[in-house]
Amino acid sequence: MHIRSLMLGAAAIAGALATPAQAKQGDVLIRLRGIMVAPNEKSGSILPAFPGEKVSVDNAVTPELDFTYMATDHIGFELIAATTKHSASGRTGTTGSLGKLASTWVLPPTLTAQYHFLPDGKIRPYVGAGVNYTVFYNEKASGALEGAVGDTKVHMSDSFGLAGQAGVDIQLNDRMFLNLDVKYIDIDTTTRLSTTAAGVQKVRVHLDPFVFGVGVGFKL
Incomplete structure (x- = not known):
C-alpha cells in the first residue's frame, strides 16, 4: 500500500510538470523572435523632376523583442521593439537606371491589444489590433544618386498608423x-531629397509592411 501511494504521488508530480504553463491574469510574457519585414509598398511619383518614376523598398530581417502583459486570462497588451534597415530603389527611367537611391533605419514601436482564445491550452491562438508610431533615422543617399546629382540630403517623415496581428x-x-506571429502595419512616409543639381524632390510612399515572426517565449 505504501509503494502504491508513492507511485501515485510520483505520477501526480509528473503530470503536474507536464501540464502546459497557462497564460493567466497578471503574467508577463517575453518573446524573442526573428522577423522579416516585407513592405507592401505603393509609391507616388518622384516630383517635380521625375513624373511617373516610382520607388521600391526591399525586405529586411532582424531580431525582435516583445513584452506582453496579461490584463486578464484572455486580454493581453503587447509592445514590440525592433529596428530594421531598408533601401529604396528607382523602378524605371532615369532613377531606375541608378538602382539604389537611398537607405534608412526604421524604428516602429507597436502596441497591440490581444485576445487569447485558449489561455488554458497547449496551443493558444490570438488576434490583436493596435497602433504604431514609426521613426525613420540615419537616412542616407546612395553613392549612385550623389554621383548623378551631387550632394543629397534625405529626410523621411515619421508615421502614425494602425496595426493588426494574428499568432x-x-x-x-x-x-x-x-x-508564430504575423502583423500588418500601416506606415506612410514622404521622402524629401534635397540635391545640388536637381533641387528638391519628393515622393510619397505607403509602405504598409507585413511582419512575419517566429521565435520562442517565456513566462516570467
Whole structure:
C-alpha cells in the first residue's frame, strides 16, 4: 500500500510538470523572435523632376523583442521593439537606371491589444489590433544618386498608423513556448531629397509592411 501511494504521488508530480504553463491574469510574457519585414509598398511619383518614376523598398530581417502583459486570462497588451534597415530603389527611367537611391533605419514601436482564445491550452491562438508610431533615422543617399546629382540630403517623415496581428503560442515545457506571429502595419512616409543639381524632390510612399515572426517565449 505504501509503494502504491508513492507511485501515485510520483505520477501526480509528473503530470503536474507536464501540464502546459497557462497564460493567466497578471503574467508577463517575453518573446524573442526573428522577423522579416516585407513592405507592401505603393509609391507616388518622384516630383517635380521625375513624373511617373516610382520607388521600391526591399525586405529586411532582424531580431525582435516583445513584452506582453496579461490584463486578464484572455486580454493581453503587447509592445514590440525592433529596428530594421531598408533601401529604396528607382523602378524605371532615369532613377531606375541608378538602382539604389537611398537607405534608412526604421524604428516602429507597436502596441497591440490581444485576445487569447485558449489561455488554458497547449496551443493558444490570438488576434490583436493596435497602433504604431514609426521613426525613420540615419537616412542616407546612395553613392549612385550623389554621383548623378551631387550632394543629397534625405529626410523621411515619421508615421502614425494602425496595426493588426494574428499568432499562436505553442507550449514546449512548463515555462517556454514556440511563437508564430504575423502583423500588418500601416506606415506612410514622404521622402524629401534635397540635391545640388536637381533641387528638391519628393515622393510619397505607403509602405504598409507585413511582419512575419517566429521565435520562442517565456513566462516570467
